Amino acid sequence: MKQSLAERAANVLTEIRNKKPLLHHLTNFVVMNDTANLTLHIGGLPVMAHAKEEIEEMTAIASALVLNPGTLSEEWVESMNIAGKKANSLKIPIVLDPVGAGATTYRTKTNLDFLNKLHISVLRGNSGEIGALSGAGGKVRGVESVEGIKHPETVARAMAKAYNTVVVITGKRDIIASANNVYYVDNGHEMMATITGTGCMSTTMVGAFIGVEKDYAFAAAAALATFGLAGEIAAKQAKGPASFKVALLDAVYNMTPAQLKKGAQITQA
C-alpha cells in the first residue's frame, strides 16, 4: 500500500514538471519571494496579482489559486473573494491557508467567510488554526499553534464533510482528510519549524499538486510528502535555519520522481 502511494506521488511530480501549472497567488508580503521561488522549483509557474482590474483575467488562466491571507486587509480580502469566485466558476481548484486564524476575530471570521462563500478544494493549516475554524478548540499565538486539537482526524473529517473540502492539518504527522478518506504523511524535519513560511510554502506546494491532480486529498498528501522529504534532505546540510532554507529550496528543485518514490511516507487510514 505504502509503496504504491509513494509511486503515485512520484507520478504526480512528473506531471507537474511536464505541465508547468500556473499558480495564481494572493498571498502575504512575508513569504511572497519564497513561495514564488518554490513554485518555480517544483516545476510550476508563479504569478502574484491582486488588482481588481486584472484579478479575474489572471485567475482564469491559472491551474490553481492560492489564497493566503497572512497579512490581510479589507482590500486584499475583497480581491481574494473576486479571485475565488472566478476560480469556482471555472472549476479551478483553490487552496486556502488560514494564517493566524484564531489569533484575532478578524482572521477567524475572514477565513470562515471564505469557507462559506467559496468552494475551497483544500484547506491547509496548523492544528491551532484548524481548531479555531472548526470550533473544536486549539490555540494560536500570533501565527503559531500553541495548543492543538484533541481528536484531529475526527475534526478534520467533520470539517471536510461540512465544507465539501479536503482539510489538511500539518504537524509532526500531517493529516489529510476528505469526508471519506484520511491520509497521513510522516515526512518532514524539525528544522522546518525554525524558519518563517514553511506553512505557507507547504500550501503553495499543495497548489502545484492540485494544479495537475484532481484527487485533491491525494494531491495534498503527495505535496506534503515531497516538501517534507526535501526538508529531510536539507537538514543534513544545514548549519542553521538560513542555510537550511537554502538547502530546502535546492532540494525541492533537485527532487526526482525516483527519490520521491523511495522516500515518500504516505499511508492511508
Next chain:
Amino acid sequence: MKQSLAERAANVLTEIRNKKPLLHHLTNFVVMNDTANLTLHIGGLPVMAHAKEEIEEMTAIASALVLNPGTLSEEWVESMNIAGKKANSLKIPIVLDPVGAGATTYRTKTNLDFLNKLHISVLRGNSGEIGALSGAGGKVRGVESVEGIKHPETVARAMAKAYNTVVVITGKRDIIASANNVYYVDNGHEMMATITGTGCMSTTMVGAFIGVEKDYAFAAAAALATFGLAGEIAAKQAKGPASFKVALLDAVYNMTPAQLKKGAQITQA
C-alpha cells in the same frame, strides 16, 4: 564591569529562549521576511499584521511592538498609530525604527509624530536619522546616513530625556542612551553594511530583548551586542554579502548564552 554586563546580556538571551516573546511588527515590505526569520531565530515569535480590523487585538497579545515605517503610506501610518496607542495603554514596550528620517519631510514628520503622540520605549536609527529627528544635523540619502552628528552622546541623551525614551544610534560603535545612562556596544562587522535591512534587523532584535527585559537601555545594548557578535561570527564564513546574510541568521539561531557572555562588548559610560 564589562564582564558583568556581558553576563547580564547572556541572561536576557536565556529569558528570550524561555519566554518566546511575541513581536507584533508593522514593518516595511523590504525586510519582512528577514525580520520574521530573525525573530524566530533569536527565540521569539513574529507576527505581521496591519489591518485596522485586527490591530488592537494583535497588539494586545504581543510582548513588544515593532514600528518600522520604511515603506510608509498614510494607511500604514494610521495603523501604526492605532497599534502604538494600544501598546501604550497596556504598557507593552515599543521600538521605533525611523527608516529614512531626514530624507523626506514626510518621513521626518511621521517619525516625530510617533515620538510626540506615543510613548516609544526605544528609538533606534543611524546617525543621520537621529540627527534629522533631533534637529542636530546629520544627513540621510535615501535610507543611508551620509553625514553623522558631531556629539552623538549629547544629542542622544538630550533626545532620550525630551521624549522619555531610550535613543540608540547604531554605527561602528553603537550608542545607547537613556536620560541618565549611556552604554556602548563595540560588536559588529563591516559586512553588515553590505546587505539591506541590518538596521531593521537590529531593531527587531531590540524588540525581542525589550519583550522580556524591562531595563530598556540595557536590553537594547544586549540586543545589539548579540546581533553584532553574530555578524562577527558570520563574517568568518562569508564569501560575499548574500552568504554573509545566511551565516548571520544561522549565527543568531546558534548563539548560546555562553558565547554571548564571552563575546559581548558592552561598556557603560
Next chain:
Amino acid sequence: MKQSLAERAANVLTEIRNKKPLLHHLTNFVVMNDTANLTLHIGGLPVMAHAKEEIEEMTAIASALVLNPGTLSEEWVESMNIAGKKANSLKIPIVLDPVGAGATTYRTKTNLDFLNKLHISVLRGNSGEIGALSGAGGKVRGVESVEGIKHPETVARAMAKAYNTVVVITGKRDIIASANNVYYVDNGHEMMATITGTGCMSTTMVGAFIGVEKDYAFAAAAALATFGLAGEIAAKQAKGPASFKVALLDAVYNMTPAQLKKGAQITQA
C-alpha cells in the same frame, strides 16, 4: 571591437562604485529585498518609497528611477506616474520593467500608458512582454514569456524609435536597441531562469548603470553583461537555485572591473 566594449563596461562599473547612484524603486513586493540588496552589491544605494506624500521629494534626489509594476494596483500606478513625471522634469533616467505585460489587459494598458505619458530611458522585458507591448505578437503566461517575437531586433528598433527609448529584450542572447544602434550581450546562464526575479534584478542593474552613464543603450548592455557574467560565476558553485541566488548576489558584489573587462560578451550590430 568586442574588447573595447568590455573595457568601456568595466569603466562604467568603476563609476558606479565611485558615485554610489541612488536608485529610487517603485517595485513589486516579490523582489523588493533582492533588488535592494542587488543595488547595494553593485555599488549603489537603494530606496523603496511609494507614498504620494514623499514621492517627488525622493525621486528628486535619485540618480535613476526604477518602475516595476509587477504587483501593480491603482494606487501604486498613480504613484509611479507621479515619480515618473518628476524624474522627467529633472532629467533623471527611468527604467521600466513591464512585468507580465500581455498576461492581462490591465498590465498591457498600464505599461503602454507609461510609455505614452512618460519618457522612459530604458524599457526592459522578456520577449513575450515586449511582443505584447509592441503589438508584434509574443505570448505571456503569468509573468513568463511562452512565445517570443519572430524578428526581435526589428521590433525592438521600431519600438525604440516610436517611444524615443532604448528597448531591451532579455533572453539567451540579450538584445539592446536604440533607434540607431543595436547591442547584443551573450553573458548569462540557464540557472538564472530557475529563480524568481532575475528579470527584475536585471532591470535594477540597468538602473544602476544608467544612473552614472548617459549612453543608455550602452549602459544597459554593460549592466546585462555584468549581471550575466555574475550568473556564469555563480553557476559554478550552485547546488540548486537557492544556493545559485546566494552565489549570484555574492558574485555581483565581488565583481571587479578587471573581471568584467575579461568576461563581458558585448557586441555591436
